[in-house]
Amino acid sequence: MTTALRDEDYDALAPETFDSPYALYADLxxxxxxAYSRAWNGFWSVLRYADVAAILADPNYVTxxxxVVPKLAFTGRRPPLHLDPPEHTPYRNALNPLMRPERVAALEGPTRAFAAELLAPxxxxxxxxxxxxxSSHLPVRVFGAWMNLPQAQLDVLHDAGRAFNIAVQAFDxxxxxxxSLALYDMARALIAERKARPLDPKTDPTSALLAARYRGEALPDEMIVGTVRQVLVVGIIAPTVLIGSIxxxxxxxxxLQARLRAEPELMGDAVEExxxxxxxxxxxxRTAKTDVExxxxxxxxxxxxxxxxxxxxxDEAVFERADEFILNRPNIRDHLAFGRGPHQCLGMPLARLELKVAxxxxxxxxxxxxELAGEIRPTRCPEIGALSVPLRFLDPAA
Known part of the structure; x- marks a missing residue:
């Protein structure tokens, strides 16, 4: 087991600014x-692209x-992220069809309307x-539309998700x-509603999980609860941070701001960078099933x-001028923002749509x-980026 006596290569709990983690990672x-840190009872960080990609492809490493570091799962298993193949597969199989292009494309209009409504004030x-x-509200609205949540639940989800994130940020x-238990209560209430009044599994994630079968049997109730709990929050926090960072x-x-405003057709490529x-x-x-080097x-x-x-x-070995924004970077599709392998982010298509429209x-x-109108407040582990970004909108006539 990890020992606190091991020499520490870096302090994961050291104060950070918006930019400082990137300089630290370049140094490491x-x-x-x-690199090893004693934070959170000790953990290793793998920082080079080649090593990260190799581990993502190696079944010797499990989730x-x-x-995640720090460890956050205190309240039960939440498929599919908390399971390994083949146990995780029926949960992925139930949800994957709801991220098909036509299903995601149908959400573009509502996403655009949500964005316009939130930006107006x-x-x-x-x-x-x-x-x-x-950006903390838009993902809730979009996810609510994808999950067919009634309007009354959206404010509750926003507040519960934000409270969870604040608790994580405070390492409390x-x-x-x-x-997390409050989010579980929301998941159980949603499942009870779908059991009483099922929706089409082709368009409703909760109904799809209830209809799924593995080896002829329904998925266990508590595992469905864990999956819905995971889905409720996983797609909310990351867009909040990323839009702030952008x-x-x-x-x-x-x-760059002016160019993208003048040429919106470049937005898809810009989102990838x-x-x-x-x-x-x-x-x-990940955790290795055997000792590794x-x-x-x-x-x-x-x-x-x-x-x-x-x-x-x-990583400069893979991405030339890696700290710079380069539109149409030749190997941009090699990035690992969504991970790879069996646990690659399920919500990739929806995330790309949401970011582009936003x-x-x-x-x-x-x-x-x-322009910036105040201090940037950075997030902490497990996210990285901006948690608060005050902006001033400039008068076009000035």
Whole structure:
């Protein structure tokens, strides 16, 4: 097991700014690409792209022991993320069809309407905190539409998800448990509603899970609860952070802001580069089933290993001028923002749509541009990026 007496390569609990983690990861990639920290009872960080990609493809590394650093799962198993193949597969199979292109495309209109509605008061007053007032609400609205949630539940979901994230940010285990249990209550209520009044499994995630069969049997009730609980929050936090980070970048680079405003057809390519540059999750964890050696470091079985996507996506060995935004980067599709393998992000198509629409609508409604209007508040593990970004919308006539 991990020992607190081991020499520490870096302090994962050190204070951070918006930019400082990227400088730290660049330093570690050069001198210590598999680094140890004593934080959270000790864990390893794998920082180079090649090593992260290799582990993602290796079934010797599992997620069923610990799937994120710091460990957050105190309140039950939440498929599919907390299970390994083949146990996780029926949950993926139930949900995958709901991310088909036609299902996601049907959400573009509502997503655009949600974005316009949320931006209107910000435009009217000339700015605001893009995270608190826009990007923390938009994913809830979009996810609510995807999950067919009634309007009355959306504010509850927003507040519960935000409370959970604040507890995680504060490393408050008791608050994490309490807020997670509140999300479980929401999941159970939603499942009870779908059992009483089923919807079409082809268009409703909860109904799809209830209709799924594995070896001829229905999926276990508590595992369905865990899956719905996971789905309720997993697609909310990352877009909040990523949209905030993108707005920081565009505020710092008004030329890029102006170009994307003038050429919205470039937005799809821009989103991919933003995903690489500002990957919203630092990464997910794996645990080796046997003792392993990575980049000369010996890691015992059962020790948590963080795969730092945010570092791998800025690895200069793979991405030239990795700290720069380069539109139409030739190998942009190699980024790891959504992971790879059996646990690659289920919601990729919806995330791409949401980000593209959000940026198109923001840029269209700020013809004079926008700039930073206060201090950026960064998020902490397991996310990376901006949690609060005050913006000032500029007068186009000025």
């Amino acid at each position: 990639r050069g001198r210590c690409p598999v 069923s022991v610990q799937n 910000m435009v009217a007053k000339g700015g605001g905190d893009i995270c608190a007032e826009f 285990d008791e608050a994490v448990k309490a807020t 707005c920081v970048h565009l505020s710092r680079h008004p030329d 933003f995903l690489r540059l500002y990957t919203p999750y630092r990464g997910f964890a 990575i980049a000369g470091r010996k890691i015992a079985k059962d020790e948590p290993i963080a795969l730092v996507y945010a570092s791998a996506n800025r 940026l198109e609508e923001l840029l269209a409604r700020t013809p004079g541009g926008f």
